[in-house]
Amino acid sequence: MSRQSTICSFLFLVLVFLLFSGDGYSLSKSEADASLYQVLTNADNLTFAGQISDENGDPLSGVNIYIERTRQGVASTTDGSFRFMADVLNTDVLIVSMVGFESRRFLISEIRDRSETLQIVLTQITAVSDEVFVTASRISQLTGTVPVSFRSIDAMEISSRNLSKLDESLRYVPGLTISENQVSVRGSTGFSYGTGSRVLLLVDGSPLMGPDQNDIRFTAIPMSQIQRVEIIKGPGSALYGSGALGGVINLITKPIDSDSEIAIRTFVGIHEPTTNSIWKRHWEEAGDVRFFGGAEFSYSDVVNSRLGLRFNGIYLGDQGYLENSRGYSVQGYLKLDYKVSDAVQIDIQTVLRHHRHQIFLYWNGKNDPLRYGRIALGNFSANGKSYTMGQQATLLPTLRHVVNDQFYYHIRGRAYGIQSQPLFSDGSKQPKEKQIKGLRYGAETEFTWLPGVANSSLIFGGTADAIATDAEIYIGTDNERLRNQPEYAVFAQIETMPVDRIRVSGGLRYDAYHIDTQDIASKLSPKLNVSAQLTPNLLLRTSYGQGFRVPAISERFVNSSDYLPLEPNMDLRPEESTGYEIGARYTTSFRRSLRLTFDVVGFQNDYKNLIEPKFQQQIIAFQFLNLTQASIKGFESTIDGSEVSGKYNFTFGYTFLDHEDVNSNKPLSYRSDHQFIAGGSLSLFKHFQVGVDYQYLSEPEKVDTDFSIFIQDASESNDKHVVDLRVSSKLDQLFFRNNENGNVTVTLKVMNLLNYYYIERPAYMARPRTYEISVQVRL
Template sequence: MRIIILLFLWTNGIFAQVRSVEGKVIAASDQSALIGATIISSVDTVITNIEGRFTIACENSPTRISVQYVGFASEDIEINKTDTFITVVLKTSNNILETAVISASMVEQNIAESTVSLEVLKPSIIENSNSQSLDQALNLLPGVEIIDGQASIRGGSGYSYGAGSRVLLLIDNIPALQPDAGFPNWNDIALENVAQVEVVKGAASALYGSSALNGVINVRYAMPGSEPETNFSINTTYYANPSDLRTKWWDSAPYAIGTHFLHKRKMGKFDLVAGVQYYQLESFRAETYQRRGRITVSNRYRINERSTLGLNVVGNLSDNASFIFWENGVRGAYQPFAGTEVVSFNNRWIFDPHYTYFDQKGNKHRLQGRLYYTDNGASNGLDNFSLLNYGEYQFQTAFPSLKLKLTTGISGTVTNIIAGLYGGARYRSNNAGTYLQIDKEIGERWRLSLGGRYEYNSLRNSEILIEDGDFREQVDAAQTQEGKPVFRFGANYQMAKATYIRSSIGQGYRFPTIAEKFTTVGLANFRIFTNEDLQSETGWSAEIGLKQGVRMGGNGAFFDLAIFWSEYLNMMEFLLTAKSGVFGFQSSNIGDTRIRGVDLNFAGVLGSQRFPVNFLMGYTFLDPRYKEFDDRTRASSSVDYNILKYRSQHTAKADIQVSGYGAFVGGNFRFVSHMVAIDEEFNLFIPGLKNFREANDSGYYLLNFRTGYQWKNYKLSFIIGNVLNASYAVRPALLEAPRNFSLRMDGSF
């Protein structure tokens, strides 16, 4: 009995030394609450809730706690015996290696600790380059190419006519490719409210499902800070004469104008973001124009300290005219090949409801969805209507004692499509997936990532249209069903304070889109042919990389080297072909391919605090080949040796800006080597293409310049695009813009 009493008194003494302290963690920049910040005392570890608040047990004496949040500088706070509530203010880290990213593993982490190659595009670069849509800004990133609206990462994609992306576009972690074509509508992205864009290089199907075979582009929007904010921009662009005056077709110079207005504010527990944007282009390409407007509304309501409810809305209306190929390579280089003109009227709406709940154990539950309405009216009967319903439940938990985080979830998509573009048939596609992701720390230096996903796809049509030359036949309804598992593994080892080595391997999988299988388009002498026998493609991507941090004064940068190897089985690509004297594209399985290469990047801020130098530069080398270069493949290529079509083996990019005393000067440079191999039919059927390619067989150089001045919250920029007035084509038979001059004003209040 005496022993029991002594133990009782001893344990009471222990507990008497512990007390609770409440607090809140906020960001220094805008006083906004930081959700999920970690607070550590000598006896307890907790995270902040939705309002940034926490309650932690600590010693009943003067002691210290550590407050940590990804992307922010950590703080050690002294707690006095009389403190019952504290407010912790964290400053954004100026160490570029501590940039917070989420796309690599679905959990926030420092970019240096990622197990895969990942690039971050900041809003300042988008603004400085006067980008009018996200694809224009993405072209500035090393290793990323946008070819006719389709993204290709490290040569993973060639030329795809408006369908079948291997790079998955996400908006706040929700898939955002057009339902029928698997095509990214870049104009749906509200650039004026982008917090950052994260680009994962390599297969990501294990996390995000089909269409992430080659990588992921995740657009993360910003939410209001503690103070209301309104920002706006006005810009205009004037296009000068091309270097070859024979290609000039206009009397009055082509031009573009654009503007946006965005307001963000908190109202009690309610957060609101609302904006409008308008852009008009009277193009340098004849009979081509864009007139588009977009509205954006984001709402979030903090129900209590554990849960939030929100709805994001994007509406996009546009009137566009374009053409597919030029008339010829000289006088008609900016004019349409007869019969390839397309006029379209687009009406797209996105509704994204979401609900987040943190339970009493700190586990995160998230329900999110998307209703994606698309109504594209077009000339020549190329209309299409689709309605997509997407839903996902995600669960995240942490085991601090094991240094382990677990993310799992299920998702489902149902799409209904009616389109003249696909022979007037009705289509219904279904997608379901379940995934599991584990992130584990071992000691202070090792970080491991393991994930897997099972993906199920089905496609049913009420009737399909089979074509054989001019013969068209409708057959009975058919259904395709398929399911596949995919896995990924990655490791990151911190060798030194700012030196990280990573390696990863991930499987990929992509189910063919409705557009790839069933598009039936007739444009005079040009057609897109159906291919109901098209099969899904699979593959894997592996890399080993080194990231090294560099310090200079109060600034920092990083150097990144990655060696990568990707293989695709049953790869799908559009091939130019001819049937009964009519030429056009058909999506086909071209066989197995292998793409190897090297990716070098150097990015950050150097120089002094008074004269900072912001830069982003890189070089990518590709070795893209068919695993079997047989007679069939050789016959369709414009060269007689083994190289994949529509790839440039060498690309070099750089964006540099020097600032000081409110003024800035900068620019960006891009070199893209010659696209060696294309479809041989291109050379045969498109007037002037072969001569143009032979005259420009060294690739192209593109130089843009900018300067301006910022006074308080207002900035005036002057930009010269294509300074050298280069005559170049990103893909065959479509000439890009000549030298142009832009004036832009940005402001906030």
């Protein structure tokens, strides 16, 4: 029997166990709100009912209440109440447990004769984080129970760093690397000019990838409107389908607060001019001070008992630090929440964006890296600059219906359209035939059942999506410019605790893709996670999962000689990955004031049919080819610490990769063996906060030399040492001591403090030292 068949059989057995084990049930909220009592119904059958709260008297929902011997029980409802019937013996024990709180045990012989409601208070364990994480299992979990490698960036961190784009926050995540517009998780991606991302971007659980290039747009949602960024490290296709080959990034947007709020932020900065005399000699503007900046307005309010809204408008402008790198963008964001009833809620998010950018593609050599390159090779000539104007529109509606305390479902829609208009150097439009138009649209239905037995859940559903593009650049060997790619999928996931402290999660997803409405590519993706909560502070975990990625339209059909000679490849096959990991997470406290979390994990990811751009001598052009069967092994360790009152925090992360092209027994291109990240922040004198971050990436062992055929010194690379510094102060607190809110915040940032010159991706110099000052006012 194959490994895949064995896993499928196991998951089926888990499903059967979940559906037919236990007979606990939970009453609706209206019934739970009635006067609760404990009644002796017969010698062996009791009705257990009561109320659960924390030390502050606040009700706790999702607490597991069950009989230890039989596992019969329920989870507490949103108001902390519970009620269930069970056959018991006098020697049985009633367990009340929730991760992050100390469990309580009650002997049946001691409580069976009580006539009053059980009033149970749980004490929180200081050392365990009580943050919520959704992406790992499509359901809310406390971070202390997540069975896979993950990272979360909360709104406080986003605000303290004063970030405007998503990629700026991802640079501080251990195990992630950013190469201009491309994200790699633990070496999953080398370099392919941003097309065909192996990391999937979600917004509140809905995929949001470029329709033509299947790329991540870092401006998809304004950073000020994000509650947290959740990152899964490792294949996630069993839950989210194609694109989650290497990992998943989920942007959880902010809810609409009960109090109205207005926020205004403006910032300005400069790129430090180069001091390199050779570079300045080649480009006369290299010694000039070049500015960047922006302005942002946000508003949120609850209009009435049913309707709430969030609005954001932001302008970003940049003169760039390279020749031909100026640009600006204007973006509007709107989120509406409408409460149809207590059980039904509709959310609608929409984003409109207009941009106009000069794009620097590749340099003119290592001695002239600030100017774009010029190519003259035989009959082929081109240059490394582009100038475009474009629009993007996003619509993300979601309906949530809570049928009862045990069952609810989501219906999510999505539509993401782009239009790109190439421009001549003087800013005038190129012919209309050069336009690129693309649309990705679809819907998903997701059902969640919480049977209330052994902390179990069952999630299942289906999706239907389509991609359509219209562009001259995608005319393939079939001479068609219209491209379509319908996609369908069904998925299911089961999570349960077969024994105390052991959590098992298994899932399957079947995807089918029509390649340009002709051929069909399908994939069955399983996953299995097992975690053991050995102590309240120590979690052991192991996971297995598969991922895949269907080639992007730009990889399969691109046909252009504007910047490099590129030819289509209609025979590209989907990429596949299989990931394994085993890890441990330990949380503790030092003198009850310092929270510490230690995480260590070993992993292995095997890849098949990796798509890479390669130069083909017979056609004298680049093509995207299925070249590589690869293996990436390694380990990762992180240490996070924070003072309970928020006075200081710190992070250390180290990732080691052992990567190999199985076919050639050589290292993979553009992967760094070592990554080290350190950072922290400290509150000083009550009114100032200082933060510092350090990033190190070792020089890649191997780079692809094919680009050097056309681009001078494209095979050059080096290591990366970058230090970022920031200082912020709440001015109104500083000058008006009686003001505790701190509504005016000033932040000074120095990025690349040491002004370390390094190559971010082939033939592209990373930004020099930059200075930025921002002012934010909340009303």
